[in-house]
Amino acid sequence: MKKTVSRKQTLRRRWLAAHLYLGIIFGSVFAVTGMTGSLLVFYIELDEILNPELQVVFAQTQPRLSYEAIFQALQRAEPDRQSAWRLEIPADPQRMLSARYYKPKETEHAPFAPLMVSIDPYRGEVVKRRFWGRFAMTWIYDLHYMLLFDQAGKIMMAIIGGMLLVSMASGIYLWWPSPHKWRTALSVKLGASPERITYDLHKTAGVYSLIVILILALTGIALEIPEYVNPLIDAASPLRPLPKPHSHSQAAHNNRITLDQAVAKAQRLFPDARLCWIETPQSDNGSYRINLRQSFEPSQRFPKTNVWVDQYNGEILAVNDPKYFSGGDRLISWLHPLHSGEAFALPGRLLVLVTGLLCPLLLLTGMLRWWQKRRAKRTRPH
Secondary structure, three states: HHHHHHHHHHHHHHHHHHHHHHHHHHHHHHHHHHHHHHHHHHHHHHHHHHHHHEEOOOOOOOOOHHHHHHHHHHHHHOOOOHHHHEOOOOOOOOOEEEEEOOOOOHHOOOOOOOEEEEEOOOEEEEEEEEEEEOHHHHHHHHHHHHHHOOOHHHHHHEEEEEHHHHHHHHHHHHHHHOOOHHHHOOOOOOOOHHHHHHHHHHHHHHHHHHHHHHHHHHHHHHHHOOOHHHHHHHOOOOOOOOOOOOOOOHOHHHHHHHHHHHHHHHHHHHHOOOEEEEEEEOOOEEEEEEEOOOOOOOOOOOOEEEEEEEOOOOOOOEEHHHHHHHHHHHHHHHHHHHOOOOOHHHHHHHHHHHHHHHHHHHHHHHHHHHHHHHHHHHHHOO
16 A cells, blocks of 8 residues: 555656646746737737738728739739739738738748738738738747747747647646545635645646647647648548649630639639639749638638639639548648637637637746745745
8 A cells, every 4th residue: 555655656746847847948938839829819900900001991982903903903013023922812801902922032041931912902002011020920920830940940849849748748647636626626716825826826727728728739739740740640541632733835825814714713613612812823834723711611711622723714723622621631621720719710719819828827827836835845944
C-alpha cells in the first residue's frame, strides 16, 4: 500500500514539474499566441476600424460595378502588375473589394508578402495599397502564425503546439478530482484566500477551455506543417491533387472573356453558391479560377468549391466539388474554419476569441500561484 502511494506521489511530482517548467519556458508564447489568435478572429473588422477609409459609403446610392470594370480599374492603377490577381468578393455590400498580387517585385524575396489593394466596388477607385506584413493586422497574423521567423517560425510554432498538448495533459492529470469532489473542482470558491482564488481561477480557466484549446492546438499544428501532416492524412484517405488546367493554346490569338463571363460560366454549375474569389489567368495559357461557397461548406472566406474556366472560349476545364471529397479532403477543409471558429458562424468565432484571451489568464494565475508557493516555502519555519 505504501509503495502504491509512493508511486502516485512520485508520478504527481513529475507531472507537476512538467506542468511548471512548460509554463515557465513556453507560457509567454502560449499567451501571445492566444491573444493574437483572438484578434485575428475579427481580422477584417479590426482592420476596418484601424483604417476607416476602408468603409464603403456609396453602397446605397449607386450600382456596383461589373467585375471586369473593377479589374480594369485595378490594372490602370497597377499597370506593371501583369501576372495573376486574386480578387476577394465580400458578401457584405459595405465592404471594399480586396485584390492580391502574390509576387510583387518589392517583396519578391519574402516567402509570403503579396500586394494588397483595396478597391471601392461602386466607384472603381483604389482606396489603399499595402504589402502583407507591413500593416497591423497582417503583422499580427505573421506573429501568430510563425513568430515573424518565416519557415523556421512555422516549425517552432508546431513544436510549441506539441508542448501545449503536453501542458494540457499534465494540467488535467494534476486537476482530476476524486468522485465526490467534482463540484469543488469545477468552481471558484468566493471569499477564500488569495492563494485559493488564484488556484481556482487557474484550474477553471484551464478546464472550461480545454476542448477548444485542444482543437485549436491540433488544427494549428496541422496548418503550420502541412508538408508533414498531409502525407499522413493522404495515407489514411487519399487526397485529391489540385487541378492546374491550361486554356487552349490555339485560342491564344483571341481576346479573353471578361471576369463576369467567367463567373457566369462557373455559377451555372453551382447556381446557389456564393462567389468568394476570382483569380485571373497567370499567363497566356492560364485559366480563370472561380472560387464559390456552397451552403454546407465550413469556411466562409476560403471555401473549396472551385471552377477553372478557359480564358478565351469560356470552356469549363476542371471542377473541384466538396460534395465528392474523400474523408481526408474533408478533414483538411475543416482545419482552418475550426481554428478560426468560423465553422460555427459568430458563436464559434466568439468562443475562439474568449478562449484565446484565457491564455494570458492561465499564464498570469499559474505564475502567481508558483510565486505564492515559493514565498510560503521561504517563510515556513524550519
